[in-house]
Amino acid sequence: MAYNFDKIYINGHWCDSTSGRFIEVENPATLEHFAQVPEGNEKDIDAAVKAAHEAFKSWSNTELAVRVGLMKKMLTIFEGYQDKIIDLEVKELGAPVSFSVQSHCVYQYTRTQSYIDCAMQLPLEEHLQASTVYREPIGVVACITPWNYPLGQVVQKVIPAILMGNTVVLKPSQHTPLTAYLLIDAFDQAGFPAGVINMVTGKGSAVGDALASHPLVDMVSFTGSTKVGSKLSQRALESIKRISLELGGKSPFIWLPGSDYEKAVGKLFDSIFLNSGQTCTAFSRLLVAEEDKKTVEALLLKHIPDYIVGDPSDPKTKIGPVSSKAQFEKITAYLKLGLEEGAKLLTGEIPTDFSHGYYIKPAIFTDVKNSMRIAREEIFGPVLCLITYKTIEEAIAIANDTPYGLNAAVFGNKQKAIEVAKQIKAGNVYINDAPRDVTAPFGGYKQSGIGREGGFAGLLEFTQPKAIFDRSSF
Ligand code: NAD
Secondary structure (H helix, E strand, C coil), rough: CCCCCCCCCCCCCCEECCCEECCCCCCECCCCCCEEECCCHHHHHHHEEEEHHHHHHCCCCCCCHHHHHHHHHHHHHHHCCCHHHHHHEEEEECCCCHHHHHHHHHHHHHHHHHHHHHHHHHCCCCCCCCCCCEEEEEEEEEEEECCCCCCCHHHHHHHHHHHHCCCCEEEEECCCCCCHHHHHHHHHHHCCCCCEEEEEEHHHHHHHHHHHHHHCCCCCEEEHHHHHHHHHHHHHCCCEEEEECCCCCCCEEECCCCCCHHHHHHHHHHHHHHHHHHHHHHHHEEEEEEECCCHHHHHHHHHHHHHHHHCCCCCCCEECCCCHHHHHHHHHHHHHHHHCCCCCEEEEECCCCCCCCCCCCCCEECCCCCHHHHCCCCCCCEEEEEEECCCCHHHHHHHHHHCCCCCEEEECCHHHHHHHCCCCCCCCEEEEECCCCCCCCCCCCHHEEEEECCHHHHHHHCCEEEECCCCCCC
């Protein structure tokens, strides 16, 4: 049977939730409720986890080559869904089509292919002095994902977990659950054994919690806010489940004094404004030398008009609405807070009306102190904080003065920038215009998370080492 947004997916079948209830999915550009998905419950989770537990017995013993073969087949089917994926991200997230094509769709194919390639090269057996270490799958993995990259966050977990021989119960965000249906459908059509992948949609407080505490779940892989991640982990750790957390950020971008700033603006704005600033890795704090503040402010103002806000289905639009009323209200509150804290709005405004969509213009606060809440807390919207520094040492200290440590960037002389990068406490640091590397480990220091996604590290995350002391004398 083909996918149907009214169903959940358990043990190789699209079926009804036992709740009989549904959650509406809203288009943030039109405020239209255009789809609904089941509001799953504990009973559904129990059925899905049991199916995954049963399937693990044979899937974990299935040859890697067979798993890889099925995953390649799945990817080919999934690639056929490109137009549908883009259309759904425009509707469920409000992501502009110009951004959706690459970031929400094609890059997810690249990621999947990369995991397939890495899985085939990954050494799963290591010979030590007097033992052999085998990397074995963990078991049933609960994958809980956020709304901001609806497909990306799912791909980052489900693909490596299954390639490594685990089975999965996925709970996508209730706000943007729809593209996950296309992925599950591709798994279904590719012929994965029943129970290897299962999906229950629903609210975090009910479904997410049931997953974190289910005795047959062996690992919880969570992406979302630090607050929920912390709570969820405590629940999961009551039964010592493996945990992996990809959490929030407040990432700094240091512009070294006297650099060619014009060349850095695109990287900065694409990070903090695209996806309406709803990106965990967004460079939300710009650190510039005190003497260059005026020059930089003028430069930022010059480029702001390039970031057109509007209808996400219009190819010219760069910034669509924010994803929901809750996001709209949260970001608006931070814009007000910034002014109360004494920062100055260089550009942007406090939105008052959302009757035509949850639109918020890109905003830049200047005269920001790193001690202000707008500089310390994750706003998760198109809001940039400009902070000045007197010396490079002070810039590094400000960059590191945050509870987070997910991402950072340094712009300027390459050698100097690398020296600075080494002193930043974050899982990823970009130098100048360097592109990202899909095979590099991705994940946070400090309150940005535990564990890594991407490449070999992302695959190993879903394995556990077993040492067999095999140098016996007979
Ligand atoms: P969230 O923490 O509110 O929700 C994430 C997921 O957890 C959702 O599926 C939600 O339904 C579920 N959930 C919510 N409450 C729960 C509970 N009590 N028990 C179990 N599950 C629960 O996050 P969000 O608002 O969906 O996403 C935004 C956050 O995600 C931001 O903080 C962002 O930085 C972070 N994020 C991090 C990364 C990363 O890779 N580090 C990537 C994307 C987003």
